[in-house]
Amino acid sequence: MEQLALFAEAGQSKGLPTKYLEYIPKLIEPFIGRQFLEKFIEETPWKQQVRMMYTKEVVTPRLTAWYGDPDAYDYQSLKKTIPLRWTRELLMIKELVEPMAGVQFNSVLLNYYRDGNDSVAWHSDKEEILGRNPVIASVSFGQVRSFDIRNKHNHKEHYSVKLEHGSFLLMKAGLQENWEHRIAKSARTMQARVNLTFRVVK
Ligand SMILES: O=C(O)CCC(=O)C(=O)O
């Protein structure tokens, strides 16, 4: 709990390892971003994933949806099911981030954090279907949340970026191999946030 509070107060860390991460606060104009946010919240067929942890069923503490080209794997269930079809808004954002990432993405994972209780635990996105050294482009709308990263081999080396409304975060090649990231829960009152992570699945 103590560490959680520490991260939340940290704000924009100095000395972010820009070799692995690039943060651009204003990719999308706030008013347009609001419209995207509302549309995503209302029109996405959100699901809450259930996973087995040993013998217990654990519900993912956020809502998700998976969109992409018809031949892209379903990232959530890791089954060869067809993702949801690209919407106009998702395609617009995809086209905006592709030149910045230098990658053509074929899918996007949407995460909906309804309030401060929603979160994603420490992890790295290094599933086999993402290939080696994946580049992931992340776009955030709504509530500012802290994106924490820590070195897998030395947890004392950690940074925090506040992902603002309409911001862009590029997770470059090598990040997933050497670093973990999370969005921690917060005890503060928090509004809704939707995050998009554009990915290439093989
Ligand atoms: O919500 C975020 O900013 C990060 C989401 C994330 O790490 C993921 O979906 O793998």
Ligand SMILES: [Fe+2]
């Ligand atoms: Fe992630």
